Amino acid sequence: MSTINLEETEILNLQFDKRGGLLPVAVQETQTGQLLMLASVNQEAFEVTLKTKKATFWSTSKNEIWTKGLTSGNTLLIDEILVDCDQDAIVYKVTLEKGGVCHTYNTQGKNRKACFYRKLDLEKNQLYFLEK
């Protein structure tokens, strides 16, 4: 399929093969616009997401399909899915069922809401914790 046919079509044609089977997905909280995490999906994970309406990924560390929150309850309910121009990047817009998507814990012992809990100090070139 030509580039223009990917960009200006209403036909979903995700380019998994172009990227070795895995596409990046940005997970964004619908209500606030906050970026929660970046992950990968393969075709199967994407299809499970469509079927269950729960954000599902391919775990590159465990090499398996991973529906976020199946054990922890931190499920991410799909509100919208956006697809980019050349159909090789995805956004899941979600609502959190519980408080946090990150496996790490804040100083109150709770899962951090987002994996992006540190900001780079552009002058000092070091990270600082947004929760502080």
Next chain:
Amino acid sequence: MSTINLEETEILNLQFDKRGGLLPVAVQETQTGQLLMLASVNQEAFEVTLKTKKATFWSTSKNEIWTKGLTSGNTLLIDEILVDCDQDAIVYKVTLEKGGVCHTYNTQGKNRKACFYRKLDLEKNQLYFLEK
């Protein structure tokens, strides 16, 4: 470096090697929270971004460093950089110098603001254009 030392540190230690030299970066408009594009950075692109304060990527199609907007004027000025828990994903929060980051054009003949200009209809499993 152990996992915990990546997650709970203020030391920037991006894990380029873990991902074959390239990390995903989500580009988000600071003012609105809108997701504009997803791209990749290698170490050099990240360092150019820090130095110039202009969003710079590794073009996986051209295999070269790519400072967005150098020719078009659609420069993305860096406001903030966020880093994820295991330091293998990045968010650039940016201000657009001109109107649009996407190389495609809307019906008015202008560069689309974001590459994510289509939403998936979850019932019909087809895309539709948000600009419509």
